[in-house]
Amino acid sequence: MKFSLPSAALSTMWLASGLKTAAAFAPRSRTIVSRAGAIASANLAPRTFATQTNMANVLKLSEPQSELLDQVDVFIFDCDGVIWRGDSLIDGIPETLEKLRKLGKKMFFVTNNSTKSRAGYKKKFDSLGLDIPPEEIFSSSFAAAAYLEQTKFKETGKKIYVIGEVGICEELDLIGVPYIGGPADSDKTPDMGPGGKLIVDEDVGGVIVGFDRNVNYYKIQYAQLCINEGGAEFIATNLDAVTHLTDAQEWAGNGSMVGAIKGCTGQEPTVVGKPSPLMIDYLAEKLGLDKGRICMVGDRLDTDVLFGTDNGLKSVLVLSGVTTEEKLLSPENTITPDLYADTINDFFLEVPAKVES
Numbered sequence: 239m240k241f242s243l244p245s246a247a248l249s250t251m252w253l254a255s256g257l258k259t260a261a262a263f264a265p266r267s268r269t270i271v272s273r274a275g276a277i278a279s280a281n282l283a284p285r286t287f288a289t290q291t292n293m294a295n296v297l298k299l300s301e302p303q304s305e306l307l308d309q310v311d312v313f314i315f316d317c318d319g320v321i322w323r324g325d326s327l328i329d330g331i332p333e334t335l336e337k338l339r340k341l342g343k344k345m346f347f348v349t350n351n352s353t354k355s356r357a358g359y360k361k362k363f364d365s366l367g368l369d370i371p372p373e374e375i376f377s378s379s380f381a382a383a384a385y386l387e388q389t390k391f392k393e394t395g396k397k398i399y400v401i402g403e404v405g406i407c408e409e410l411d412l413i414g415v416p417y418i419g420g421p422a423d424s425d426k427t428p429d430m431g432p433g434g435k436l437i438v439d440e441d442v443g444g445v446i447v448g449f450d451r452n453v454n455y456y457k458i459q460y461a462q463l464c465i466n467e468g469g470a471e472f473i474a475t476n477l478d479a480v481t482h483l484t485d486a487q488e489w490a491g492n493g494s495m496v497g498a499i500k501g502c503t504g505q506e507p508t509v510v511g512k513p514s515p516l517m518i519d520y521l522a523e524k525l526g527l528d529k530g531r532i533c534m535v536g537d538r539l540d541t542d543v544l545f546g547t548d549n550g551l552k553s554v555l556v557l558s559g560v561t562t563e564e565k566l567l568s569p570e571n572t573i574t575p576d577l578y579a580d581t582i583n584d585f586f587l588e589v590p591a592k593v594e595s
């Protein structure tokens with residue numbers, strides 16, 4: 239399978255989006271006018287926006303045609319908690335996706351999980367019986383590689399140190415950026431005897447931190463030395479607090495790996511996955527899409543819904559993943575989706591139903 243990197247499109251777009259520094263990730267100004275307009279056209283009660291809203295006003299999807307389908311041309315789906323939970327497909331999803339395709343809706347599948355490359359995710363979709371074209375898949379491992387492409391990292395002649403799994407390594411292979419670490423360092427321990435020290439490669443110019451089930455002290459120390467002493471750039475695929483390794487419970491997410499490196503460097507990473515604007519800017523520019531007719535659908539407030547609201551998209555929170563209705567509606571929550579639903583099957587009134595062939 240071949241994936242092409244969006245070099246030309248990304249080079250103008252990423253520069254414009256200012257991804258280079260952590261400061262770029264402060265919330266952008268809200269697109270209140272267009273969102274308010276969309277709400278008015280759907281004859282919904284006016285609402286205020288993320289940082290100032292009363293959460294009791296969040297609307298549960300009940301009239302999908304007028305509230306959602308008439309207003310959206312493109313759906314961006316988070317995967318974990320929306321399409322599947324762990325390795326289990328959520329009931330009714332294939333039929334719902336097929337119905338959306340038959341309505342002519344474009345779809346993209348965006349995941350902050352960096353453990354697989356886009357090719358790896360294609361295999362996961364296949365294994366679940368979902369026939370998704372590879373160009374519709376965006377993983378944070380791909381985003382990390384694309385960021386290096388944009389910043390012309392290869393021209394520095396440096397290499398990357400990876401905390402993470404094979405997905406990041408496969409994407410780096412595709413762009414020809416050398417790397418060390420990753421799975422190869424999973425069984426290593428530094429010499430911590432008298433006078434012991436860890437010798438690091440002086441040519442490391444960047445450290446990518448992604449979800450790593452085999453993170454260890456060797457990797458943390460290696461990254462710390464590369465950043466603190468070698469001046470390497472600190473890049474995080476995502477900051478998710480928890481993830482769905484299995485559908486039995488929540489598991490510590492990449493926020494824990496990134497937190498370890500933040501803790502020993504005092505630095506904030508450049509984040510390339512949700513909620514950074516990278517992927518949506520790429521899609522909007524490449525496909526000439528009107529952001530106001532794109533809807534982000536996810537199960538997480540602090541990545542998915544924020545990704546939508548900060549980038550001028552519509553947003554739907556589904557309750558099939560990590561966020562409960564109680565959490566969504568609690569006074570402590572300050573992040574507001576346009577709508578929420580139990581699952582994406584609620585995008586159609588009669589669910590689940592088999593699509594006619």
Ligand SMILES: [Mg+2]
Pocket residue numbers: 316317318319320536537538559
């Ligand atoms: Mg999710």
